[in-house]
Amino acid sequence: MTQTNEHDVVIVGAGPAGSMAAIILAQKGYDVLLLDRYNFPRDKICGDAVPAGTIERLWHYGLKDKIDQAVERGEFYRVDSLLLVSPRGYDIEADLVDGHEGAKSYVAPRMHFDALMQQAAVDSGAKFCQAQAKTPIMENGKVVGVQAQVNGSTQEFYSKVLVGADGVTSVIARNLRPKEEQHEDKHRAIAIRAYIDDIEETPHEVEFYLYKEILPGYAWIFPTGNHSANIGLGMRLDHFRKYNKNLKKMLQEFLDMPAIKKRLLNGGQLHDVATWQLNFGSQANIEYSFDGALLVGDAAGFINPITGGGIYNSTLSAELATQVIEKALQSGDTSQQALQAYDQLCHEAMWDGMKSSHRLQRAFMNFPWLVDILIRFGKQSDSLTQTFLNKL
Ligand SMILES: Cc1cc2nc3c(=O)[nH]c(=O)nc-3n(C[C@H](O)[C@H](O)[C@H](O)COP(=O)(O)OP(=O)(O)OC[C@H]3O[C@@H](n4cnc5c(N)ncnc54)[C@H](O)[C@@H]3O)c2cc1C
Known part of the structure; x- marks a missing residue:
């Protein structure tokens, strides 16, 4: 019919x-x-x-x-480069690859x-x-x-x-x-996102912070221009449940880290704070x-x-x-x-x-120190940087 x-x-x-x-x-x-x-x-x-x-x-x-x-x-x-920071503070910077057609x-x-x-x-x-x-x-x-x-x-x-x-x-x-x-929870994640204004700008660079409490997840600062950024963090759902975490508290703890405070110049207010889930493939x-x-x-x-x-x-x-x-x-x-x-x-x-x-x-969940090693000794061609570059 x-x-x-x-x-x-x-x-x-x-x-x-x-x-x-x-x-x-x-x-x-x-x-x-x-x-x-x-x-x-x-x-x-x-x-x-x-x-x-x-x-x-x-x-x-x-x-x-x-x-x-x-x-x-x-x-x-526009973003041109990427910064990865390891749990012990090592970092690696790499150019983002343009598309095949520029x-x-x-x-x-x-x-x-x-x-x-x-x-x-x-x-x-x-x-x-x-x-x-x-x-x-x-x-x-x-x-x-x-x-x-x-x-x-x-x-x-x-x-x-x-x-x-x-x-x-x-x-x-x-x-x-x-x-x-x-x-299943091990193939899912939970994340919190906010926007932040009046921060020190690192022009055209996306930043990823990988640290012990959230690995294999990470925190990010992605610039949106005009001294503002999208900021947030995410972690695997089973990990989140196991350690009984609170995402808002975790975001505040990230902002309170001395290196991040310095990075953001004690920058502005968070707004549009919200949480959502991710289903992995x-x-x-x-x-x-x-x-x-x-x-x-x-x-x-x-x-x-x-x-x-x-x-x-x-x-x-x-x-x-x-x-x-x-x-x-x-x-x-x-x-x-x-x-x-x-x-x-x-x-x-x-x-x-x-x-x-x-x-x-x-591997990151079971051996967080691996991230330090990869970032400390990695070059642009290392597998971690390439994974982020290719799959971002
Ligand atoms: C915190 C966080 C950060 C992320 N960061 C990134 C990133 O930086 N880069 C990246 O590539 N990916 C990122 N992702 C993943 C990305 O957001 C998703 O993969 C993407 O949005 C998927 O697109 P989609 O069209 O499948 O679904 P969605 O974007 O979720 O769109 C689904 C649409 O369906 C509508 N809808 C839902 N239910 C109904 C209904 N019952 N009836 C009618 N309409 C309905 C919704 O309103 C929505 O418009 C992130 C995810 C999260 C949670």
Whole structure:
């Protein structure tokens, strides 16, 4: 039966993953409906570091002018180098690598970055609706749409393919994945983020502080320009629970460290302090495709376990998903059998990197002194610096 409000693709969530998928499919002429529980611009708790590889992916879909204009307006702040500081205070500085086509990396507050992408999706022809998804609609075991709250009333949106891009708390993933495939605490992290003003600027450099209490996590200071920065810290969830930590207290303890106090010149007030979770891509044997539906980005769980970076993989997974969706729509077969090519593509593109990052993460947790050794004796080519450079 054809429903009156059926779309080729309904995408739940207009973060980087959902908007990327919407941009690509809408540019190819498909009928795409993009849903988000918020209107844009809206904040998303993040370190805001957007690597050059993501910028180039957006260039490929015609977003170069929009990005250049955001840089000109001062919304995206260019970063050229990275500083890693070890538990005992050794440090290593390295240049960030430009993209293959010359793109730079940026600290781009998500208030601006996500609004740019969501607008690009609409400009590409996707329809946008502010709606809070509640549950996928199933017919004979197949996903055929999503039920959502719109302005206080329940509406049903039907799809040939439903894309779950609703982030780490995804209702689509929760409903479609079996319980044993939900992320375990050792493949998750918890993090706190704030903005800080009136600080000493280290122009165009992102800073990572790796110290004993939070390893294999870290604290960061990412400049946003004008003597302000995104500042925060994150750690593995099992570690956090085991030691009964309090993130706000930990952030204060970080700010009170003599070296950090000196670094920030006793700098300004924190604002927009908030916590959020991360799902790593290191958990094996979980599905990303279902009968009539796919998961992309954080809803699938593609964050790198050592850097905490997820924007690159969100846009990558969206791109891979659109390849499979396009074939499925062309053949008229949107069954799990047709869509599961997506699992294979994700595995090929990301799994080796996730596995090696997970190994490094475990090593840092068990042997924190390893970080001192790597940073003290490491050069630009050392594996730790390279991991951060490549995966940020
Ligand atoms: C503290 C912190 C720091 C981080 N720092 C970095 C960093 O510096 N660089 C980096 O690359 N990555 C970083 N990450 C990871 C990065 O934020 C994520 O990987 C990225 O946002 C994933 O994009 P996404 O589109 O999959 O999900 P999200 O960005 O979470 O977007 C999901 C969207 O879905 C919407 N949504 C959710 N539920 C519903 C619903 N029920 N109905 C409708 N809409 C819904 C949300 O409103 C949101 O717009 C960080 C994460 C955290 C928590």
